[in-house]
Amino acid sequence: MALEDYERPSVAADIVIFTIKNEKLKILLIKRGVEPFIDSWALPGGFIKMDEDLDDSAKRELKEETGVTPKYLEQLYTFGDVKRDPRGRVISITYFALIDYEKSQPKLNAKTDAKEAKWFSINDLPELAFDHKKILSYALKRLKWKFEYTAIAFTFLPEKFTFPQLRMLYEIVFSKKFDKRNFRKKILALNILQETNEKITKVSYRPPQLYKLKENISEIIELI
Amino acid sequence: MALEDYERPSVAADIVIFTIKNEKLKILLIKRGVEPFIDSWALPGGFIKMDEDLDDSAKRELKEETGVTPKYLEQLYTFGDVKRDPRGRVISITYFALIDYEKSQPKLNAKTDAKEAKWFSINDLPELAFDHKKILSYALKRLKWKFEYTAIAFTFLPEKFTFPQLRMLYEIVFSKKFDKRNFRKKILALNILQETNEKITKVSYRPPQLYKLKENISEIIELI
DNA sequence: CCAAAAGTGTTACAAGTACACCCATGA
DNA sequence: TCATGGGTGTACTTGTAACACTTTTGG
Missing domain, CATH: 3.90.79.10 (Nucleoside Triphosphate Pyrophosphohydrolase)
Known part of the structure; x- marks a missing residue:
């Protein structure tokens, strides 16, 4: 052998x-x-x-x-x-x-x-x-x-990102629209996001808030 | 190359x-x-x-x-x-x-x-x-x-099987007990089982009913 | 002040969980 | 008639889905 x-x-x-x-x-x-x-x-x-x-x-x-x-x-x-x-x-x-x-x-x-x-x-x-x-x-x-x-979607995003950006990712991957209220609720329930006090600038509409992953979350994305 | x-x-x-x-x-x-x-x-x-x-x-x-x-x-x-x-x-x-x-x-x-x-x-x-x-x-x-x-559990069972047998499989694999009423309800909701009019014999308690997979279900076990 | 997209809360429905008693059988 | 495990229904909780108006900004 x-x-x-x-x-x-x-x-x-x-x-x-x-x-x-x-x-x-x-x-x-x-x-x-x-x-x-x-x-x-x-x-x-x-x-x-x-x-x-x-x-x-x-x-x-x-x-x-x-x-x-x-x-x-x-x-x-x-x-x-x-x-x-x-x-x-x-x-x-x-x-x-x-x-x-x-x-x-x-x-x-x-x-x-x-x-x-x-x-x-x-x-x-x-x-x-x-x-x-x-x-x-x-x-x-x-x-x-x-x-x-899993929460793998975040690997497509930069460190700071907005809910509309995140939702867009899901809409692209699944080729369908998600209700923005329900989407936000579901993601927030995961308790992995931290609000920053920054906003996107230079958009001619209400600027979205920037969020980031909580500390030590990046490594456990697989586990959700 | x-x-x-x-x-x-x-x-x-x-x-x-x-x-x-x-x-x-x-x-x-x-x-x-x-x-x-x-x-x-x-x-x-x-x-x-x-x-x-x-x-x-x-x-x-x-x-x-x-x-x-x-x-x-x-x-x-x-x-x-x-x-x-x-x-x-x-x-x-x-x-x-x-x-x-x-x-x-x-x-x-x-x-x-x-x-x-x-x-x-x-x-x-x-x-x-x-x-x-x-x-x-x-x-x-x-x-x-x-x-x-998935419904892969059925591959461990013979053609005809009882709910207690099926539940036992899950209990062994997950090392925990499942409530028999809820378990039954969940499996029946999948709508893949067919009741037979046979029962297990020679048990000194109420004999369990035998079930089998509905026709054409065997091949789509992966899809559940 | 207008256009555009962000943000927010409530209600309805479905799914999941907890739980206790009666039933059929062989010994 | 007893011991054993099978079979059943209801109330509660949690998660998901539907849905419309107000807010903030740049132009």
Whole structure:
């Protein structure tokens, strides 16, 4: 049962990274510079190295290909159908990541196999390489689930944010409107927000109040 | 970017399979017949083959080592820390499986690397090989989650079952008592059960009624 | 003073929880 | 007739959903 007795598959990490910009839910894609699927859009990712843990690999690939560092990262699912990659057996450990929309400017690194890195609105996507469409659909389910049962929405927001901003996130993710009174009541009941005495300025209507997460809440977002 | 340019890790599938027997939650372990961790108890599993999909690999390993065919199987998580296996880089795609307690007699296959296969109560476990304790703890979380948000509990039961049986499952999984009136009300509200006109016999108290899942419900257990 | 979006409170309905007595059976 | 666990209904509490008017600001 020595490890050498077995033929080994290639193992890659691929990342679905979401942000929200201009009131749209977006994901970051790269344009492939190599075969197969050259010039197709695909999820950022690449082969894992033998001396790095899986999460580190996902972070590195994302950083190398797109210059982006996620605020939140978790493993999504492992796809490994025999024929998902025309080059041979490639198992893809996929990741689900989120980034603050203010910090989401991709910077392409020319040294990688990616020709281009670009945010695409989820409603206006190109054809994707490999089985990446399936992966994305899985990631979208996870995103909705996380919004419903955890406080992960805050990772899309800057330190200080308003209720209208937060509500907008939920409205985008679930593609429906939420009543602002009920929404506020529900969030406040979680008892994780702290009012600041600052307001948004330069809006030609009643300016919304800024809130922030209470101290020590940021780390327990998963637990709600 | 040819696949050959990358060193490849070994990839295994390991399975946490649960059953309920004698009012105890149990998992199936094998006693390792080879190094490393020879004579230690471990999750059943083994290296994936190049021509089989991941789920098939998990099913095959389970069958080969323990003779058991799961009623329910889903991917759990992929563990791949650099040093989780002393032999070298081994990534483990883990599975979560359930089996009807009436069909859960393991039959050891002598041709494998397992010396023995045995059900262990979750409250009375031996030391486990590798990082299998961590994997098990993850599987337990998933089990509770599935019980809470899906109708997966029925996979532990035979075709016809009683409310007391079903309630017992929940009490075992959550280690707490449920009020029998409220429990019944909640399950009936799901509208997935059909009363039969049969009862349990040979009990020295009022015999409980047998129920079964409505037609076409078995397949949508995930959706509740 | 107008336009725009923020902020606020009450009522109705549904879901969940707590709780105690009678029933059917085998021994 | 007794012991055992099964079966049932009601009141209370909590959470969710529906809904309309006043407030603050910049232009």
